[in-house]
Amino acid sequence: MAEKKLLLGYLTIEAKENFFRGAALVTDTRGIPVDFRYTEPVRPTKLERILYGGALDVYLREEVILENLLNAVEMSPSLWLVDSGELIQPVQKLTKLQAVTIDATQRSPLEASGKYESTPEDGVFIFQADNISSPFRLSVSQENVSKIAQITESLTAAAMNMELLEPFTRIAKAFEAVSESES
Amino acid sequence: MPDILSGFSEIGRKLSRLFLGRIVVRSLGDIHRTEPVRIMTHFHAVGINPMRAETMVRRALFVKWKSTKAVSSGSLLGGKILKHFKVRSVRLPVLHRKNIRGCGFNIKERAVARRAMRRIGRTPITRRNRVHFVKSLPKFERASVLALFSPIFGEKVVKSTLDKGSGNLLFWYDNDRPKTGERNHLLLLRVFGEEEPLKWVWLPVNKKK
Numbered sequence: 249m250a251e252k253k254l255l256l257g258y259l260t261i262e263a264k265e266n267f268f269r270g271a272a273l274v275t276d277t278r279g280i281p282v283d284f285r286y287t288e289p290v291r292p293t294k295l296e297r298i299l300y301g302g303a304l305d306v307y308l309r310e311e312v313i314l315e316n317l318l319n320a321v322e323m324s325p326s327l328w329l330v331d332s333g334e335l336i337q338p339v340q341k342l343t344k345l346q347a348v349t350i351d352a353t354q355r356s357p358l359e360a361s362g363k364y365e366s367t368p369e370d371g372v373f374i375f376q377a378d379n380i381s382s383p384f385r386l387s388v389s390q391e392n393v394s395k396i397a398q399i400t401e402s403l404t405a406a407a408m409n410m411e412l413l414e415p416f417t418r419i420a421k422a423f424e425a426v427s428e429s430e431s
Numbered sequence: 432m433p434d435i436l437s438g439f440s441e442i443g444r445k446l447s448r449l450f451l452g453r454i455v456v457r458s459l460g461d462i463h464r465t466e467p468v469r470i471m472t473h474f475h476a477v478g479i480n481p482m483r484a485e486t487m488v489r490r491a492l493f494v495k496w497k498s499t500k501a502v503s504s505g506s507l508l509g510g511k512i513l514k515h516f517k518v519r520s521v522r523l524p525v526l527h528r529k530n531i532r533g534c535g536f537n538i539k540e541r542a543v544a545r546r547a548m549r550r551i552g553r554t555p556i557t558r559r560n561r562v563h564f565v566k567s568l569p570k571f572e573r574a575s576v577l578a579l580f581s582p583i584f585g586e587k588v589v590k591s592t593l594d595k596g597s598g599n600l601l602f603w604y605d606n607d608r609p610k611t612g613e614r615n616h617l618l619l620l621r622v623f624g625e626e627e628p629l630k631w632v633w634l635p636v637n638k639k640k
Contacts (some may be wrong), residue, residue: 268542278604279604280587281548284546284550285545285547286544288541290541307538312538316543379564379566408614414556418556419551421555422551425550425553
């Protein structure tokens with residue numbers, strides 16, 4: 249039986265002053281896109297802002313944009329990388345897949361790629377993805393702490409061929425291009 | 432005459448005693464009442480004191496008292512201020528069913544997820560300069576390494592450009608080309624003593640020297 253191809257899913261939800269939008273990019277381990285979806289900006293009306301109040305932000309992120317994006321993605325990734333820790337649980341709930349956040353740090357590199365260290369924070373690890381960058385801050389949900397070795401193995405394999413955080417930059421540029429074409 | 436009168440009153444008193452049983456109660460006068468009777472009330476007088484100190488405005492620096500006319504509140508309410516307010520009548524519409532608009536909450540329908548493979552394919556991939564992280568850089572004669580961008584599949588690159596502002600390399604892969612080739616470092620060299628001072632060099636990832 250052929251081994252399932254490793255795909256990484258990148259998910260971001262942008263909340264600007266008067267609109268919300270999101271995008272999901274699924275790439276192979278070289279960073280080549282295999283699926284890309286984005287939502288049109290959702291601009292809540294004044295009446296909706298008043299009626300939903302403080303719940304509007306969570307409702308738009310988790311139930312409106314996230315659900316629509318994840319339902320539309322056809323290529324299911326092996327792992328979701330999200331740009332906010334608040335998205336880990338909702339993404340896992342909707343997709344039944346692991347979701348993590350990774351952030352760049354200024355720390356000195358760990359001794360070898362694939363190495364990771366736990367931190368005093370629950371579910372947060374320092375992780376060396378490759379030999380030519382500083383380690384990442386990797387956050388996983390409590391139920392995935394026991395699967396950290398498997399998660400770091402997938403990320404290390406991908407980091408051999410691509411920059412792990414780079415697809416988020418591409419999504420941001422795609423958003424810019426969409427905004428320019430709309431204006 | 433007084434004797435006759437006192438005689439009549441004595442007869443009247445005796446008759447009333449016989450027939451009506453009335454006893455005459457006479458006042459003893461002030462003989463036994465040496466002290467006046469004091470009548471005490473059960474209720475104490477309740478003193479009401481304000482909880483906060485009485486405020487007295489002695490002086491306000493922001494008001495020019497000299498220019499302010501001293502007028503009573505009555506004259507302000509009844510005379511000058513009320514003249515500025517006009518009460519107008521407003522006819523309210525009768526609320527029929529047709530006047531009430533429904534507010535459809537169709538936010539979910541507005542967040543349409545679009546597929547945009549072409550757009551993301553046109554967006555360049557970025558690589559940061561990682562020269563500072565490489566422990567053992569390859570050595571070149573009369574040249575030094577300015578930048579190292581990695582990993583890049585050189586055979587798939589169709590276009591690349593150096594963003595001089597950020598120092599990042601932007602490039603585009605040919606996503607339709609099935610052949611990937613080897614992973615490479617792309618090095619930017621500064622060459623000394625040559626006409627062209629900058630040179631690009633591809634280097635396989637596993638062969639640094």
